Amino acid sequence: MNQQLIEFIRDIYRTNEFIPLHAPTFAGNERDYVLQTIESTFVSSVGKFVDQFEQQIQAYTGSTRAVATVNGTAALHAALYLAGVKHGDLVLTQALTFVATCNALYHLGAQPVFIDIERASLGLCPEAMSEWLTRNAEIDDSGQCRHKASGAVIKAAMPMHTFGHPAKLDELITVCEQWHLALIEDAAESLGSFYKGQHTGTFGQFGALSFNGNKVITTGGGGMLLCRSEAEGEHAKHVTTTAKRPHPYEFFHDEPGFNYRLPNINAALGCAQLEVLPAMLANKRQLATHYARFFCNSDYVFVEEPDYASSNYWLNALICPEKRSRDELLKATNDQGVMTRPVWTLMHRLPMFTEALRGDLTNSEWLEARLVNLPSSPTETFNA
Numbered sequence: 001m002n003q004q005l006i007e008f009i010r011d012i013y014r015t016n017e018f019i020p021l022h023a024p025t026f027a028g029n030e031r032d033y034v035l036q037t038i039e040s041t042f043v044s045s046v047g048k049f050v051d052q053f054e055q056q057i058q059a060y061t062g063s064t065r066a067v068a069t070v071n072g073t074a075a076l077h078a079a080l081y082l083a084g085v086k087h088g089d090l091v092l093t094q095a096l097t098f099v100a101t102c103n104a105l106y107h108l109g110a111q112p113v114f115i116d117i118e119r120a121s122l123g124l125c126p127e128a129m130s131e132w133l134t135r136n137a138e139i140d141d142s143g144q145c146r147h148k149a150s151g152a153v154i155k156a157a158m159p160m161h162t163f164g165h166p167a168k169l170d171e172l173i174t175v176c177e178q179w180h181l182a183l184i185e186d187a188a189e190s191l192g193s194f195y196k197g198q199h200t201g202t203f204g205q206f207g208a209l210s211f212n213g214n215k216v217i218t219t220g221g222g223g224m225l226l227c228r229s230e231a232e233g234e235h236a237k238h239v240t241t242t243a244k245r246p247h248p249y250e251f252f253h254d255e256p257g258f259n260y261r262l263p264n265i266n267a268a269l270g271c272a273q274l275e276v277l278p279a280m281l282a283n284k285r286q287l288a289t290h291y292a293r294f295f296c297n298s299d300y301v302f303v304e305e306p307d308y309a310s311s312n313y314w315l316n317a318l319i320c321p322e323k324r325s326r327d328e329l330l331k332a333t334n335d336q337g338v339m340t341r342p343v344w345t346l347m348h349r350l351p352m353f354t355e356a357l358r359g360d361l362t363n364s365e366w367l368e369a370r371l372v373n374l375p376s377s378p379t380e381t382f383n384a
């Protein structure tokens with residue numbers, strides 16, 4: 001199997017060189033737009049590409065307001081702050097995620113509560129969340145959800161759309177409403193992924209996108225905060241800059257600002273990348289179809305989009321029959337220059353989160369031992 005897989009992947013990418021997991025392509029207007037920022041001297045925190053990038057992401061995702069940030073972690077940090085997450089609060093999230101999800105909580109002094117994921121979508125499981133809350137939470141007289149044992153406020157739930165596959169949003173929203181929790185979507189991996197026709201990251205009070213170099217499209221480093229209302233969007237813009245009250249010359253700042261602004265030079269790259277996003281997504285979908293066909297008569301399960309969703313297939317994922325075959329696959333492919341990766345170490349095993357509360361994590365642990373990511377770069381480059 002492993003040798004056939006390596007040949008199959010080499011065939012797809014038509015190369016004997018090293019094949020990375022996900023590499024960006026710049027064959028459109030990237031050079032032109034970046035050069036424009038240099039020639040205009042507007043490379044920094046203001047410029048036309050920042051406004052244009054925000055507007056284009058807003059239009060593409062159907063978000064009420066999109067606010068560009070310096071990276072996806074910054075967008076998450078600001079989202080949690082804006083949703084009112086405070087020191088000592090608890091936020092329900094996944095143990096199977098990239099560490100940035102939890103780092104954003106850590107820096108607010110909030111604590112994650114790790115809830116299991118669903119095997120089909122790899123996203124936060126609404127039933128597991130409901131079960132943990134029923135056992136451990138209550139709503140106090142002021143309508144606040146609290147952890148019964150400690151009295152801590154349970155402020156929000158933060159599902160992550162793993163590898164671009166949308167989580168079960170309708171059901172998650174129902175549980176959030178029942179327990180008075182804010183919903184914040186870590187949509188860092190899911191630009192171009194739609195849940196029942198609506199873009200991921202636009203269901204919650206806030207959503208966060210990432211444009212890091214390994215994501216579907218890149219700005220070098222960058223992120224976007226998707227906001228559900230105009231008022232929240234205004235506030236997001238205010239705090240992600242310097243929280244300065246508008247005035248022709250006086251400096252007055254009315255709350256602590258993050259200065260998480262995306263530089264214009266990065267936004268220029270983003271505007272060019274957005275022009276080729278549809279072609280890129282079509283190509284990635286085709287690649288996923290090839291993988292699905294390759295594995296269809298084997299005991300390996302290729303992860304396909306949930307039936308309610310259209311995924312961007314950011315990182316292709318495979319579930320091996322057991323840990324041993326997973327380990328063999330990782331070794332054979334990486335030894336031969338075809339990059340594959342195990343899924344992230346579960347968050348509750350990391351030193352900074354070992355003390356965090358958690359529910360049953362059967363599915364997360366099962367997948368941790370079996371899941372690998374396969375090379376997922378687009379197989380062509382795209383012109384605007």
Ligand SMILES: *Cc1c(COP(=O)(O)O)cnc(C)c1O
Nearest residue numbers: 071072073098100101188210212
């Ligand atoms: C990439 C990613 C982030 C953070 O994005 P950066 O732009 O690298 O800060 C957050 N959460 C998840 C799940 C990610 O994959």
